Every structure is written in structure tokens, then in C-alpha cells.
Amino acid sequence: MTTKKRTGAEAIIDTMQQQEIEYIFGVPGGNAIPLFDALVDSPIKFVLTRHEQGAIHMADGYARASGKTGVVFVTSGPGSTNVITGLFTANMDSVPLVVICGQQITANLGMDAFQEADISGISYPVVKHSYLIKNPNDIFRIMEEAFYLANSGRPGPVLVDIPKDVSSALVEPRPAGDLHLPGYHIPKEADMSALEHAASLLEQAARPVIIAGQGVIISGAEKQLLYLAEKLRIPVATTLLGKGGFPDHHELCLGMPGMHGTAYANKALDACDLVMAIGARWDDRIVGNKAKFCTRAKKIHIDIDASEIDKVIQADCSIIADAKPALEALNGILRRSNTTEWIKQIARLKKSFPLKYKKEGKLKAQYVIDEICRLSESRAIVTTDVGQHQMWAAQFCKTDLPRHWLSSGGAGTMGYGFPAAIGAQIARPDKTVIAIVGDGGFQMTLCEMATAFVQKLPVKVLLLNNNYLGMVRQWQSMFYDNRLSGVDLEGNPNFVKLAESYGWKGFRIKRSADVRRVLREALAYTQGPCLIDAEVEQHTNVFPMIPAGAGLCDMLLEAPKEKLEKPKGGT
Amino acid sequence: METVQNGTIKKHTLSLLVSNKPGVLIRISLVFARRGYNIDSLVVSPSQDPAFSVMNIVATGDSQTLDQILKQLNKLVDVLHARDRTGEDIIERELAIIKLRCTPEVRTDILQIARAFSCDVVDLSDKSVTFQISGKTEKLDTANKVFEPFGIMEMVRTGKLLMARGEEATA
Ligand SMILES: Cc1ncc(C[n+]2csc(CCOP(=O)(O)OP(=O)(O)O)c2C)c(N)n1
């Protein structure tokens, strides 16, 4: 650290350099100008986005693809309120972000001054923590705390609100490492007796299943999970966010469980006598009706966040710890199990109930996804938006690599997928990055096409264009007598021309016969960003499906002939 | 008692040690509000160390939700400890100031009752009398009931104050 006095804004940049931050995403404004001024002399690269929501989703995609903390700079008032959706998205999915907001000068706080929003107050329910810095001499400490909080324990977004007079003031130099967080505790070692209990339950189980969540990926516990699953021969289902924590192509992999999960994952869960969730939180999209969930099974829960234990499902054995050391310790004491019969049963389930779609007839979204995954040899980083295409991508995109699958899970934020791909491409310039998006969600953040162009990023947007808010149409068609209401996306632009007007390359797929040729061409195009507009069948629905609030055993494998009752659970 | 899916609705007594910073109270009340838990009383005061505050909260709701609330409170960066003290043998006190309508005809009656509750007279006028009363919440509730017929003009209560017995720390 320098000994010369620095302005508040320079102090912020100093801590970022110590944290080895390479990129900042954002949009400037009056109260953030000191921050942007300090950026001029710094090696940190700034990515100017077209909307603050784009900036925060980019930082999120950057963070998920790299494991590093994503950083955002925005101005006060509307600049800061525009990041709320992104904070919520990151908070729900445990993504490490530090979001710095410019603010009105201290004397104007609470005065309804121009662009003065109480952003720290607004942020409370959707962040891991937030700060309003009033004393310039707190900047070094708070910035260090912010980065530490964001990317330790269960990661999450931290917001720092900094009035313009504070970022302009001179601050005293301060030695690094002086954190003051007496109320922040990260679980240390896993409790040995809980581990032994878990081990004995695992060894005794005849029909065990593991649900692996994003905690496995955040913790970097993929090898430990693989070792455990192979040693005891336990099938592993990966949650929407846990995809890549266990190889999709592994014979023990069950794919995604839950509402639109694989039939074999759900049938295995329904029949199991032990279920162990690792870094997963028994999300309602997986559990459905709690009273009908894994009724015959003992439950083990490994999570770093104590508040997840017994929140949804009462655990018979709980281990509050980081997944990696917990699995390492568990692997050290596990002996053997006998699941031979169970594994045979799983193989039969996989054979009898594979994921499928009709290849004949009009162009199917599933086919396009299936092919892009195959042609990219499962090595691309795939981001998704939210809707039918997301669930199909979760079903048909296979990956064996962690941090290669980025999707908004807990929040289900439309508009996430495309900016997240930009962030991921910046984090991993060596990778092919594909954003699989719907025509609805893409239009929520498509202004970032300019950002991708300016940054010369070869991201590929695969637009599954069904001219509908497809997922909502599916619900209306299945549960509301097909009374379509507010789902027709009439007025969609010509996406290829739109792409071209942003300096992108545009491709179009109209027929199944075109799929491979066009996708090959698009994958080979690396001169800049490109968009593939795939005009897919409009009325296909996603199956399997467990209606919200129903049990795993109520799964529908295909469109039912009779009319269904309205679901009892949330969306 | 009203029973809900998650168990029985009852009053819970919580004790917290928190950072003495702006915004802490909102973060804490949001944890309750989001789950539809009503805070009945709340006491905040500085602790011996000015960097921290002590909070005593009485809140009504079901016990499973309370378990989640406690975990969420403990998860807040500004909360050092949050503990459920319901039904424990700890020191509980509350103080109230009660202003009664008091004409000369009923004054003797009122003062007699006040003595029975060991109230202190803190103000007197020709039409009113104001007492300070302290003790357990139940005692204050009873006094309230007994004074009610005379006409309570105003009352203010501190809410429950908690202190662990012996050397044990409360929060
Ligand atoms: C910001 C936001 N608004 C609304 C929704 C509700 N919603 C969920 S899926 C969906 C439809 C998405 O349509 P599209 O992007 O075209 O994808 P498709 O389902 O057609 O594949 C909607 C409106 C949401 N998840 N996020």
C-alpha cells in the first residue's frame, strides 16, 4: 500500500488492485464521477454496459465462470436501483459480487436531493451485506470487508454506497488485513460425530441418492464427490445450479431432479432409502410437496449455511461445513456399501425413461440444443435465460466441467442469460461461450449487444424463438384451459437484421435439416459475436413435468389427455 | 391457542447482541416481517462496550418459523448472537408509566391499589395521577387490568428486559 494520501475513490481502486480485480462493469453518473476518475490511472479494465442490469449480470456471469468476485460501478438513484434485480439474482444463487454505488453528498442524505436513493436500505433483503460509507477513513476497512464477505463462506453480493464527498475526500493510509466482523462466522471443521453418523447411514443404505448442488462447485469439491460416488457406487443428481459438479456423462449421473428433471432422477429419489444433499438447499422446485418427498429415505444434509439445515426438510444427520473438507473427511472414514442391485435398477430406469423429443415435423428447440451441445463437444460454457429453453438446455446440454453452466436458478431472472455470457466470455477468453435464450428474455437485456460488439467478444446467442413467453403459455395451456393471456410476443423484431445492425453476424435456422450446417457455421465464426435465430415449433411443452406442489410420484412424462387441476404450489 | 401447520403460535423471548450501527434494526426487523412474524416489544440499549448493543425482543408466531428466524438473525453480519430465551429461568423485568383519570372521590382507592403493586407516584394533578410500575410482564398486565375501570389515559411500557442469572452472559 502507498503511504501517500489517497482520495476515497483511489482507496477503493487500491483495494481492488490488492484483490486482483481485472474488470469492472457499469455505467457512470454524476455521483460516481470520482470513482470513474480514479479508474483512469488504474490498470483495471472498465466494461461500459448499456444498462446497469446488464452490468450486474455480466459481473455475475464473470464470477460464476471464474470463481472470482464480480465488480460493478454504478451511480446513485436510478443507476443503483437498476441493479436490484441483479443483486437479488446473485443473492439467491450465492454469487460473489461487490457493487459500488455513487451517492449524493453526505449533507444531502435524506433530503430528497437529485438522484438520492436510499440504496443501502433498499438493498437489505437482497444482499449478503451492505454498507453506506460516511467516514472516508472507513473506506479501506469496508472495502476489504466487502470483498471478504462476498467471496467467503456462502458467497453473495455486497453493496457499498459511497457519497460523492466521501469518495472525493483524502483518506489516511491504512494497513491491509484490519477487518472488523465479530458477527460473521464461517463454519470451521465438520463435526466428527456427525460425519461418523453420515458414514454409517451411507454404508447401510441399499438405495442411496446424492443431490449435488452448486455448493460442490463453489467449494471445488468435484473430485471428492466423484471419489465418494464411485467408492460407494451412489447415483448423483445435480441441481440446476449444481450441473457440472458431477460429470453429466458418468454412468452414475442422474441429471437434474425436480419439476422438469429427468424421470430417472425423480423415480430414483422417490424410491431411495437415503438421500444426501451436498451444497444444495432442498429447493421447492426439487422437493415439490414436502409431505411426499423421499418419504422412505433418511436425509443427510451438508451445507456451509446453518440456516439451510431443517429449513425445508428435517435432516436425520446434518453437517454444517464447506463441502470439500466435509467430503474429504467423509471419504477418509467411509468403508464400503452394497448398492449393486440399486445401480442395476437405476440403469433400467435410465433405459426405460430416457429424455426424449420428437425429431420429425417442425423444428424442435430440444433438437437445436442437443446438436449445439454435441457440435461444441460439451466443452462450451453455456449460459441460459429463463423459460422453456432453459429447462430444455438443462436436460439436453451435457457437461462434465464445473463453471461451464450458468443459469439463474433461485431468482429465475429473465434477461440474465445474455449478459451473463458476456461476463463469462470476459472471464474465459479461451472458451466458446453460448447463451441459450428465449425471444422473451433476450429482449429484456439485448441492448448489451453493443457491449459485446465493442468488447469484440465472440459470444454466441442461440435464440430459441417460439414467438411466445413459452413457459407461461405452457402453464396456461396445461392448467388454465389454454386461455392464453399476455404471452403472444407479436411485434418481435427480425433478429438477424437486428444483430447485423449491432455489427453482429446473424444466422437463421428454419428447418431441422438446416440445424447442423448453420450451427457448424456459427460455431466456426469467431470474428465477433453472432446470433442464431432458430424459429422453433411454438406449442411444444417441456416434459417431464411435476406440477408445482405435487409429489415426485405425480410426474407427467408427456402431455396428459385430460384436463389438469391448477397447481397448488407457487409458480 | 391458534394452531398452524408449523406448530403452535406463541410468544417468544429473544436476546441479541448486535453491532451498534445504523441500519441494524431494519435488518433485524426485516427478518421478522418477511415471515409474517409480529414483534410485540423491542428494547435496544448500548452494552458495556459502546461498539455493541443489546436487544431484547418479544415476538409472536409459530416455533418452526422462529427456529428459522433465529438462524437468519445469526446469519446477519451485524448480529453477534441471537438466542431464544423463552421459558428459561432468567431475570425478566418490564417498566411502565401509567396515567390514570383520578378525581378526589377515587383517589384513595387508586392509591391503595397502587401500593399493592408497589407503584411509585411520579406525577399528580387534580384530575390525574401517574405511576411508575415495574416487575414481570404478567404483573404489569394484571395492574393494567385492575386500573382499567378507573380510566387509563395513557400508558407506555418498556418491553421486556432480560438478564441471565449468575455469571452467564445473556446474549
Ligand atoms: C423478469 C421476469 N419476468 C417474468 C418472468 C416470468 N416468466 C418465466 S418464463 C417466462 C417466459 C419466457 O419466455 P421466453 O424468454 O420467450 O422463453 P421460452 O419460455 O419461450 O423459452 C416468463 C414471462 C420471469 N421469470 N422473469
Ligand SMILES: [Mg+2]
Ligand atoms: Mg419464447
